[in-house]
Amino acid sequence: MENKYTGKTFILEILAILLGLVFLVPFYYVVSNSLKPFAEILTNTSALPSVLQFQNYVNAFQQMNYVKVFTNSLIITVASNVIIVVFCSMAAYMLVRTKKKISNVIFMIFVAAMVIPFQSIMIPLVKVAGNMGLLNSIWGLVFMYLGFGSGMTIFLYHGFIKGIPVELEEAAIIDGCSPLGVFWRIVFPLLKPITVTIVILNSLWIWNDFLLPLLVLQDPELRTIPLATFFFFGQYTKQWDLALAALVISIIPLLIFFFAMQKHIIKGITSGSIK
Structure with a gap:
């Protein structure tokens, strides 16, 4: 049966395009205003820049010490993802394969922890972290x-x-594989689709996180990209031209990461649906 192009399909396509344009509006404001002089941002926010001010990117790159803060963000994001994937995959495997009530209790505790607001524990967290x-x-x-x-x-x-x-x-154990070998050689490779999804979600969260690094990292040499961008907004001055340019260069690594992982995202979705 052939799918016919109907008026309903046309209307849905128009609505999808309009919805896409709505989501692109914030990106337009950020990119266009990042290329304007400070005075023009204040007087004509919605218009295209009259003169392309690429110097904003140069100044933002230098003032936020981009190479250093990018390195800090990259180390934190990569290290966090590796540790989270290794520990949590093993923990989840044991909770699934250990058929005891305590396993269900521990799993429910982890699930319940997801609904606790960070703001409610951040003060005790800083105190405990300081003591440790x-x-x-x-x-x-x-x-x-x-x-x-x-x-x-x-x-x-x-x-x-x-x-x-x-x-x-069970077949791997019969062949002489140890329990740890069973997980890393048999189970973990099968977890690739969900692992890719987890890495993407955690990377977006950790890379863009602001509040936790603000509470933990006081040394300017340890600042992440969100922290470096925040310091363009002072008590009496707000450097919108530099801040917007900093925002653009801070999301470029995420865009590159997303497009690089796009093939794996599609494979993960397809594999998960077939499974």
Whole structure:
């Protein structure tokens, strides 16, 4: 049966295009105003720039010490993702395969932790982190991201692992594989679709996070990109021209990452649907 192009399809396409344009409006404002002089941003925000002010990007790049803050953000994001994936995948595997009530209780605790607002625990968190020597440390921040990211990650892994046949693991054990070898050689490769999804979600969250690094990282040399961008807004002055340029160059790595991972995202969705 052939799909005919009808008036209803045409209307849906128009609505989809209009909805897409609505989502692109904020990007237009950020990019267009990042190329304007400061005075023009204040007087004519919606119009296209009369003169392209690329110097904004040069000044923003230098003042925010982009290479340093980019390196800090990259180390924190990559290290957090690696630790979260390793620990949470193993934890979810044990919770699924250990058929005891305590496993269900632990899993429900992780799920319940997802609904706790960060703002309600941030003051006790800073106090405890200070007592443990985790403040003003990139690795202390990574450790905190492990705690905050475990709930959702274990929840996603838990549901995916339940769909993996136990017979595969039993066959590997019969062949002489150790329990740790069963996980890393048999189970973990099968988790690639959900692992890609988890890495993308956590990367977006960690890269753009502002509040937790603000509380933990006091040393200017440890600033992440969101923190460096924030310091364009002072108590008495707001450098909109530099701040908007900084926002543009801060989202470029995420865009590159997303387009690079796009093939894996589609594969993950397809694999998950077939599974």
